[in-house]
Amino acid sequence: MIPFNIPPYVGTENEYIADAIQSHKICGDGAYTKRCQELLEQRTGAAKVLLTNSGTDALEMAALLCDLKTGDEVILPSYTFSSTANAFALFGAKLVFVDIRPDTMNIDETLIEAAITEKTKVIVPVHYAGVACEMDTIMDIANRHNLLVVEDAAQGVMSTYKGKALGAIGHIGCYSFHETKNYSMGEGGAILINDTKLVERAEIVREKGTNRSNFLRGQVDKYTWVDIGSSYLPSELNAAYLYGQLQSADKINENRLASWNCYKEGLQELANSGRIELPVVPEGCVHNAHMFYIKVKDLEERTQLQQYLREQEIQTAFHYIPLHSAPAGLKFGRFHGEDCYTTKESERLVRLPMYYGLNTNDIQHVVNSLQKFYF
Ligand SMILES: *Cc1c(COP(=O)(O)O)cnc(C)c1O
Numbered sequence: 001m002i003p004f005n006i007p008p009y010v011g012t013e014n015e016y017i018a019d020a021i022q023s024h025k026i027c028g029d030g031a032y033t034k035r036c037q038e039l040l041e042q043r044t045g046a047a048k049v050l051l052t053n054s055g056t057d058a059l060e061m062a063a064l065l066c067d068l069k070t071g072d073e074v075i076l077p078s079y080t081f082s083s084t085a086n087a088f089a090l091f092g093a094k095l096v097f098v099d100i101r102p103d104t105m106n107i108d109e110t111l112i113e114a115a116i117t118e119k120t121k122v123i124v125p126v127h128y129a130g131v132a133c134e135m136d137t138i139m140d141i142a143n144r145h146n147l148l149v150v151e152d153a154a155q156g157v158m159s160t161y162k163g164k165a166l167g168a169i170g171h172i173g174c175y176s177f178h179e180t181k182n183y184s185m186g187e188g189g190a191i192l193i194n195d196t197k198l199v200e201r202a203e204i205v206r207e208k209g210t211n212r213s214n215f216l217r218g219q220v221d222k223y224t225w226v227d228i229g230s231s232y233l234p235s236e237l238n239a240a241y242l243y244g245q246l247q248s249a250d251k252i253n254e255n256r257l258a259s260w261n262c263y264k265e266g267l268q269e270l271a272n273s274g275r276i277e278l279p280v281v282p283e284g285c286v287h288n289a290h291m292f293y294i295k296v297k298d299l300e301e302r303t304q305l306q307q308y309l310r311e312q313e314i315q316t317a318f319h320y321i322p323l324h325s326a327p328a329g330l331k332f333g334r335f336h337g338e339d340c341y342t343t344k345e346s347e348r349l350v351r352l353p354m355y356y357g358l359n360t361n362d363i364q365h366v367v368n369s370l371q372k373f374y375f
Pocket residue numbers: 053054055056057080081083084126152154155175176177178187188189
């Protein structure tokens with residue numbers, strides 16, 4: 001069986017975890033957390049990067065930092081993972097879903113402005129498959145309406161938009177280091193604070209609402225509870241796993257891109273004949289090969305294709321059930337405008353096996369199987 005995903009492993013993980021154990025510092029914010037954060041700050045240009053326990057945690061921290069009042073509105077795509085919406089619903093926000101663009105599956109930036117009301121507080125673009133949303137337009141809308149932008153860049157680590165790292169463009173960015181993402185620590189994530197006014201509060205929110213970070217830097221002589229927050233910091237054991245992966249980030253990225261290009265070349269003929277559609281990467285966007293997906297005719301064809309590929313020992317996946325039609329989405333949100341693409345496109349998307357170290361012969365087997373299914 002060719003698995004859909006294998007968590008990334010570069011070979012330094014055991015040594016670094018052993019080192020963390022032997023240093024007798026296994027709780028959060030030790031040497032490995034600092035190394036990961038510094039590396040990510042250098043690579044992204046973010047004013048402050050803080051590791052979290054998950055991408056979900058990073059989004060929840062972001063929602064907390066947005067200082068929402070009950071009934072404040074947040075604009076986001078319906079085609080995304082539940083955590084994007086859940087984080088804001090937790091703090092009492094009303095979710096306003098808008099449609100996606102069929103080419104990138106990202107929020108349609110031309111529909112955002114019409115969804116803005118006097119209650120709108122935040123726009124949450126999701127960089128699907130590590131391909132950037134149209135950030136110039138989104139930042140322009142946010143600036144003109146005085147809104148915050150929280151980028152869900154869970155899938156976008158190492159991707160760029162016009163030369164800028166995803167997650168480092170909006171006021172806040174969120175990364176995931178879940179085992180299904182390009183770089184992993186088992187469960188984990190990071191919040192990127194780009195608006196320097198939010199840095200101090202971010203540190204407090206992450207440390208149970210205390211000013212412990214100021215205390216550790218010697219800026220105050222005792223630490224105490226100063227605001228609401230939670231415990232969003234991961235253990236050093238997880239940070240140690242991540243550190244080696246971040247050191248090898250280019251190697252992992254190049255390997256994934258090579259696999260992605262191999263799929264793209266192999267499937268071009270099927271796309272040219274109109275049987276399937278391949279992913280689109282707009283100009284100005286450099287992606288990270290987070291996923292390789294194809295789009296087929298409809299839901300029925302997708303079900304048949306996935307069954308056929310299973311018989312060829314190929315594991316595939318699909319997602320997402322549009323949030324606006326999910327029980328919690330109906331409760332906490334509404335869809336603004338018409339659902340032209342969210343539901344239709346989500347039903348015909350199939351994700352092919354994609355992970356660090358994916359074998360070229362396996363890619364060839366997937367390509368051949370797809371050709372056999374169609375020709
Ligand atoms: C993976 C993912 C998340 C959540 O990240 P976790 O680390 O699993 O909590 C959020 N949003 C998107 C778009 C994701 O792909």
